[in-house]
Amino acid sequence: MTASPTTVLADLTSIRTRVDDALASFLRAKAGSGAARRLPEEVVTTLDGFLFGGGKRIRPVLCVLGWLAGGGDPEVPAPVVRAAASLELFHASVLIHDDIIDDSDTRRDRPTVHRVLTDLHRDRRDPERFGAGAAIVLGDLTMVWAAELLHTAQLAHDRLAAALAVLDSMRADVMYGQYLDLLATACPTDDLERALQIVRYKTVSYTCERPLHLGAALADAPPEVRTALTAYARPLGEAFQLRDDLLGVFGDPAHSGKSNLDDLREGKHTALVALALEHASEAEAARLRTLLGDPDLDERAAQDCREILAASARPRVEDMIAARWELAIGALRQPPYPAEVAGALRRIADAAVLRTS
Template sequence: MDPVNDLDTELPSHVERALADYLERAGEGIGHVEQFAEPRRALVSFVLGGGKRMRPTFAWWGWRGAGGAPGGDRAEAALYAISALELIQACALIHDDVMDDSHSRRGAPTVHVSFAARHTERGWHGSADRFGLASAVLIGDIALAWADDMFNSAGLPATALSAAQPAWHAMRTEMLAGQYLDMVNQVTADPSPEAAMRVDELKTAAYTVQRPLHLGAALGGAGPELIEALQAFGRDVGIAYQLRDDLLGLYGDPAVTGKPAGDDLREGKRTLLVALGLEHATQQGKDPLASAISDAVTDPEPTDTQIERAVSALDEVGAVDSVERRIGELTGSALAALERADVAEPAATKLAELAHTATSRTF
């Protein structure tokens, strides 16, 4: 089969192809530096080792929705450009694992943990943990730099590249701002649902769905009205996606999600689920349940028992049901925005399907 003409039906495999092709050539200029081989291999393994490829998928369908056709050199250039989003995602995940002190990702040791282990195994000088953390920071930085390189060398027409720059620039800044807000919410123990929603909007919605759609549509030559409608759709789908992720983090199967259950509570994350749990427990006069939730997110090292009590309390006070309702409402408003937009087929149908998949997933 022509490797370009089946892009609509086999997009993830084509994203893998584009990434593998680019990563094989990336960093050639310093290939003679022997010590750089290990971090390079680690990044390549991380990028190609899994992931749902959601960001390129939404970007592709934004491009198709603006009239992009899945054949020819322009489609291949669009593919390479949107595949660069996976390198931004790699940067975000590697750094996120450092900030959250997470030990596993996709069922394997996180980058900082694996590099600390290398240090220990080889009997190197200094702190193994500090070496692991520093290595992960730098490897994440390499991913971000290579994302720019891959995007700008994708072979896009100058007009398309120029049109997409605002989305590309905004997405990176919003992602980093959202990550910072997430940290601030943890250290200030901000219990408000509004604070949690601000993080969801910037850290997840903007760079997972909203800006990829904006990016793809801009590459396809979309006008302001279509871009605005797709961004409205993407914002609500993105927030709902994160809310589903919050639920899966506590109630999902670790064998399916790839992360230990209860990690968000152990890391002190102030998710909307936690914020609503505290709010509902207080309003209902259930102080012991409020304490159970609060203790799990404020204790530097909560026990498994504390986590289990908090998970039960969140369900008992109705926080889980509230989050489920919000997911339903956001999905509905997103689909309504999509219906109002002049999105070309088959993109309109595919985006509606993606909205349901992203917000009702079990992984």
């Protein structure tokens, strides 16, 4: 008997489990081939620790939901699961590089990859430089392996071609987003549109929209399904990042697993900062400009930033999140795909907006 979408979607944990199994199998094979060639085993073990040290697997789950929205088999064939899992490897590569750029010490309440590699080689004369350089290489290798996992997923030739068209756009968007982020970091202004442009390239494309499109492409979904998925994904992706920006400043590190000082010390140009610089008093805006981007910012100065941001911008960002959540939910009414898929997408939207980590 073929499973119904309801059966599959009743427990999204099953999708995550299958994705984790695919990732674990892939890394075991890499560890075996590396050992046979006497390559450093820490490459795979470090990546394994990072991959399985946390993460919501939202991108692979959305890929599978895109597959189901497009009319794909509810049993979800193994090639589709492996294609979805490749997104998690790509995500890992982006995070590894992002943590180096941001000079972050923790991710998911664990040391970042460059810190792990630094600590593994404390006996060197240059452990910090080695850790950063080695993490760049490991991030590059992870991106290569993401492509390999997709190419060896045993997809039909035409489906692989369709998948690559989606993923090529996604990869380019992320890199442009990262570059835009770098350009704006430590140069905070009241330009809200600039902050949102970074969000759309760096987060929206590869967190929500393209994973759904990948699944839909694998199912050869009709254009109206892809259009409906975009109407949901774009506002949700913006809401997701806006929530992330709030957590980056006001979040509890014990829940988020990362510092709430990093974004302030870097002077990240976010919607929160742009709105504060627009609506704060002249004296408060001047104080923010003095403090944001100070790499030695202490907790007392950070609290000054938080008080200004909370009074002048935080409610406005919450309103932006709510408005985008409403747009995403609105796109789920009378969708051109099964109601069970819409229900799962609704649960994801709620979790993304209400999350504390």
